[in-house]
Amino acid sequence: MCSGGGLVAYSEANSSSGVSSINPLEDGSQKKRVVVLGTGWAGTSFLKNLKDPSYDVQVISPRNYFAFTPLLPSVTCGTVEARSIVEPIRNIVRKKNVDIHYWEAECFKIDAENKKVYCRSNADTNISGKEEFAVDYDYLVIAMGARPNTFNTPGVEENCLFLKEVEDAQKIRRTVIDCFERASLPNLTDDEKQKILQFVVVGGGPTGVEFAAELHDFVSEDLVKLYPKVKDLVKITLLEAGEHILNMFDKRITTFAEEKFKREGMDLKMGAMVVKVSDKEISTKEMKSGEISSMPYGMVVWSTGIGTRPVILDFMKQIGQANRRVLATDEWLRVEAKNDIYALGDCATINQRKVMEDISAIFTKADKDNSGTLTVKEFQEALDDICERYPQVRLYLKNNQMLSLVDLLKDSKGDVAKESVELNIEEFKSALSKVDSQMKNLPATAQVAAQQGAYLANCFNRMEECEKNPEGPLRYRGEGRHRFRPFRYKHFGQFAPLGGEQTAAQLPGDWVSIGHSSQWLWYSVYASKLVSWRTRALVVSDWVRRFIFGRDSSQI
Amino acid sequence: MCSGGGLVAYSEANSSSGVSSINPLEDGSQKKRVVVLGTGWAGTSFLKNLKDPSYDVQVISPRNYFAFTPLLPSVTCGTVEARSIVEPIRNIVRKKNVDIHYWEAECFKIDAENKKVYCRSNADTNISGKEEFAVDYDYLVIAMGARPNTFNTPGVEENCLFLKEVEDAQKIRRTVIDCFERASLPNLTDDEKQKILQFVVVGGGPTGVEFAAELHDFVSEDLVKLYPKVKDLVKITLLEAGEHILNMFDKRITTFAEEKFKREGMDLKMGAMVVKVSDKEISTKEMKSGEISSMPYGMVVWSTGIGTRPVILDFMKQIGQANRRVLATDEWLRVEAKNDIYALGDCATINQRKVMEDISAIFTKADKDNSGTLTVKEFQEALDDICERYPQVRLYLKNNQMLSLVDLLKDSKGDVAKESVELNIEEFKSALSKVDSQMKNLPATAQVAAQQGAYLANCFNRMEECEKNPEGPLRYRGEGRHRFRPFRYKHFGQFAPLGGEQTAAQLPGDWVSIGHSSQWLWYSVYASKLVSWRTRALVVSDWVRRFIFGRDSSQI
Structure with a gap:
């Protein structure tokens, strides 16, 4: 069998590096072992809502913090500090009455047959050969999120910046300042300066649009004062392969955003698909004419959607989902054909029963x-x-x-x-x-992931109760009822900050709001559930700082 | 001639890479061109105090910000945020009535004969071959600071962390959290955990002592709560080659600090000289017995004083100071035998006339x-x-x-x-x-550098006036008087934060103060001159944040 073979091969190859298997229940405790992979919206929401102390939970993630990702575009320009939007996962779990252990490591192999996950510490250590370990589980919760989708476009991985992790946002911030400093160097022609100050954003979704808007504000509110000689050479280009930006939003919002950006001098290129990124130039193909053109750039931020992580792809092969693009679960977030494995958030989609x-x-x-x-x-x-x-x-x-x-x-x-x-x-x-x-798939958003985490935790909390008194729908291909009601997503609306403190909001029931007030609405809706008081206070104090002192342009 | 030969060779070797010389006065202006190398205490203080608009100033530094370095040890543990202790240099100079241009580049060659400095942009650029440029000067102000002194101890450069730049402090912060996360991994023995949680500080000067104290506070106030299982395995060792820590301070302070550290369980090793650092172990030689012993470590912070930068060493060869350890200036901060070159701060010492x-x-x-x-x-x-x-x-x-x-x-x-x-x-x-x-050399401190910068700016401001009416002392080997009074250092006291909000202060006139109040005294004295209101407000708000929420332990 494919998965078994893979694993044996792995064990043999690594036998010398001392992969040891840990089993925290060797002391004879009867607790069910739950392993949670990931500390993003889905994983953290699950941990926050889990209340039943009869589980022994182990959390494995290379990030020892939860990041409030909707504010990532703000971090790129220093409107908000990186540290203000993160919360150490140990802070979140230490006050709970459930046994939760956190390991800072990356899961690189899920062995569904033997109910084990294989992990690797991503830090250097002075204890050689102990970087890898395996963890046994009774239940596995996969919430590892996704990776940026490059559509295998050549050069993207090497030359573009992304906007998925906190480190990405910090890197973008440094790169922007760097471009301005380089363009200010004395021995360059205006033409050369222009090339360095060409910022390209690929992808007209909410993240790309918000980043472009933040960058425009940063340049026009703060950087023009510090770099007066080059301010007229800055150009921000937004590339979108479709016909409109924000195409998942109401037409009114799309039109408003497009007009606002054009009025502000942003360069919008619709129907332009990126075909190649070299270290100096980005090449696009006009969708209609098929014509290919190139332009030099100073920085490219790639934000075109999400792809599946290699470890998930490998797991999908094991469980017979090799021909799918994304890991599929049923409406109870169980990985199909695996009753003890759950998957939620961006790493999975619900395969709604027809x-x-x-x-x-x-x-x-x-x-x-x-x-x-x-x-x-x-x-x-x-x-x-x-x-x-x-x-x-x-x-x-x-x-x-x-x-x-x-x-x-x-x-x-x-x-x-x-x-x-x-x-x-x-x-x-x-x-x-x-x-x-x-039927349509749920969007890959923080809202969905957070609701799934809360839903699953609730199922775990009431597992025993619902075994006895199932509350789910009738089983049509079987007897009795399902244990739980299936997961239902409740849409609270979608927001797209457009810069200049304007935010477009599309609320359930076709409500559309564009203006100053929406930003606060947006924040209050998002922040209401998952974020600690600490994070909220830090973000507000960042806003106050920025209001008084402007954004910082130091290269750190 | 050595210097000329070196330069010609350089020019030939680099002719293809397009080193272009810039001369901002080609427009016929009569302004004197002042080039300032460095944006640390000395350089920034010079820029802040320069008022005469008859100069055209060009500032060259790889750091586009000034950092309030006395708070660096606080940044290592998140007591204060990195961004709160820096001020963009462009913010500092843009409101002045003097023409000041800033280039983000590193000077790699000073050509005293042709009055040029050669610079290299340290950022990648999409405009190849334009990374290097040369700048002409009438007056050169060298304020490049120093680099950490490793005393050529093998392995230090590769395996130790330093505490000179803001990036260093951030790296230390990440490494500390990293060590705790690694030590928490499930498959390690207590012995292995202990090795990872062995923190070593080399150097018992104010910086090393303050860092050790901050680290102790961070561990005992914040990390013990988040990593309860490993808290008893942490060990902080302070290595000092001399017989006492803080040996430039009053005996009372030294004794107080040593007793405080021992009481708190810190491991003080006096008379221990580091002879080698491998990737896993640090080896020390007992000064008295000559015995060599090794211990494993998780992190080593090296803080044993300062050394001369290569570009300064090369410059010293050019001007016949090859046999000196540090660049020498006269009491007017002029590099000896070069009337148009000034050097100040940590990169130079005043060679007091006998x-x-x-x-x-x-x-x-x-x-x-x-x-x-x-x-x-x-x-x-x-x-x-x-x-x-x-x-x-x-x-x-x-x-x-x-x-x-x-x-x-x-x-x-x-x-x-x-x-x-x-x-x-x-x-x-x-x-x-x-x-x-x-006669003794001035200490390499921020106080000295800042005073030198202010002094030199004042000389530049009054250059014309003092040419006519010299106000300096009598020339004994010549006629008339010197133009300016020589530089005199005014000592405002020295501070050593010892953790737990205790700071030892040694004030002029043998006043010694140890206790809570000294920290505020320390900050108010230091902050009084160079720091902007912005920085002060940010630091205070960081303290408030920490007071309320504790230090953050996210790995960013």
Whole structure:
């Protein structure tokens, strides 16, 4: 077997480096061992909400802190300090009544068969050969997040900066100042200065747009005063392969943002796909004409979405998901076909169950009198259970403005008196045939990850209770009910800071707000759950500092 | 000639890399070109105090900020943030009415003969071959500071951390957290953990002692809570080659500090000289027994004093100071034998003129009636001029508790009535023979550097005025007076923070203060001159943050 073979090979190759397996329960304790991989939004939210002391939790992550990532673009320009948006994970867990241990290491191999994860300390150590260790688990929670997606564009890895980690933001900050210092050197022509002060942002999503806006503010509010001689040579270019920036937002927001950026002199290039980045130039292909052009740059920030980490790809091969792009879980966040492994946040997607896959089972369970046909009454009685298991049914009714399921049935049976409607299996299939088109994947956002973490912790907290009294939906392919209600994402709206203290907000129910107030709204919504008082106080004091003293331009 | 030859070779070797010489005065302006190398205490103090708009100033330094270095040990443990103790140099100079340009580059060659400095931008650039440039000067101010002195101990450069730059402090901070995380890993024995948590500080001067104290506080106040399992394995060892730590301080302070550290469980090793540092172990030689022993370590911070930078050593060869250890200047901070080059701060020492070198000239000038002998009256009249030029004379009188110069003369003539004393040249020599023993070099401190910078700026401000009306002491080997009074260092006391908010202060006049209040005294004295309101406010807000939230232990 592929995974076993891989592991044996690994063990042999590493036998001399002393990979030791640790089992914290050798003392005979009966606690279930939960291993959590990652300390981002999903992992931290899980840890914060876990309350049942009957677990022994081990957290493994190369980052010993949780970072409030929505403020990362602000860190790039010094509006907020890096240290203000992080919270040591040990601070978060030390006051809990659950046994939580943290190891600063990176998981490089998940062995689902033997219920082990293999980890490597990423720090140098003076104790050679002890950098690697293995940890046993009863439950594994994978929350490792994603890596930037380069789409295998040549040169991106080597020459671009990213905006996923705190270190990335700090590096961008140093690079911006560096470009200004280099462009100020005495022996350069204006043309050469212009090349150095060409900042390129690839990707018109919320992160790229917010960074471009922050950079514009930093340049026009602070740096022009310190580098007066080069201020007119600065150019910020935003490249987007699609036809509009912020394309997941309402059209009004997109238009507002595009007009604002153009008015401010930002260079917006839509329909331009990056094909290559060399150490001096970035080459783009015009989507319409296919024409390829290059421009020199001083700094490129790459922000075009997320890709799967190698360790996850390797794990997917082990469990037969090799042909998928992203690790799939069911609606209870369990990795498909693995009952003891959960995956949440950016490293996984929920593979929503299709109605059509279970249509016969649904029909059989709903047809209580086994008549072979379904009356309206029978269907109505079954509807709640169906909608809980297959939320796309309710979404379909709502989106097509059908007030009741009779409207749905009408579609397939024509105009009839509702009491007398009876459906056979073929008619039932036809009535529900379009329902699955409503399914879409959840966005890879902090909001989703945080809600998933909280949901899963809640499941763990009530595991025993729900084993006895299952509260989930009816099992259509089996007996009884599911233990838990499936995960449901609650959308609180989406925000895109556009610079100059303007933020566009798209709230549930098609509310759109653009203006000063939205920024505070944005922060209060985001900050309400996961962030400590400490972090909040630090960020506010950073804002006060910036308000009084401006952003700092020292190269540290 | 050595220097010329070196330069020609340089020019030839680099002709293809396009070293271009810039001359900002090609527009015909009559301003004198002043080039300042360095943005530390000396350079920044010079820039802050320069007021005469008739200079065109170019500042060259690889650091685009001034750092308030006395707080560096606090940065190592997060008591104060790195960003709070720095001030961008462009902020400092942009409000002045003097033309000041800043280039972020490192000077790698001073060409005194052609009045040029050669510089290299230390940043990568997408404009190849333009990293190097040359700058012409009329006056050169060398304020490049020093580098850590390793005494050529093998392995120090590669394996030790230093504490001179802001980056050093940040690196130490990350390393400390790193050691704690590594020691917390699951598969280590207590013995191995102990090795990782062995922190070694080499050098018992104020910096080393303050860092050791800060580290002890960080561990005992903050880290013990987050790493409860390893807290008892931490050991901080302070190595000092001499017999006592803080040996430049009063005995009372030394004793207090040594006892405090021992009480707190710090491991003090006096008389232990480091002979080698490998990647895992540090080897020391017991000064008395000559015995060599080794111990494993997790982190070594090297803080044993300062050495001369290579570019200064090279410059010293050019100007015939090859056999000196440090660049020498006269009392006016001019590099000896170079009237247009000044050196100040840690990169230079003042070579105080000896009385005995000029004794005949002094005698001749004082002997106004050319009688061949000096009466008490003649000597008394000449004394002020002599003391101004040779301050060691006044110091000698004071230290030997001689109330007037008659006491000095008594020493050489025996007990006589003071009016009738007459000295011939030999007796005069003998009377002053011990005076030069009073001379000592100024310490390499921020106080000295800052005062030198202010002094030199003041000379530049009044250059024209003092050319006409020289205000300095009498020239003994020449006619007239020196243009300026020589530099005099005014000692405001010395401070050594000892942790736990205790600071030892040694003030002029043998005042010694140890306790809580000294820290604030220390800060107010230091901060009074060079630091901006911005920096002061940031540092105070850092202290408030730490008071409320403790120090941060995230690894960034």
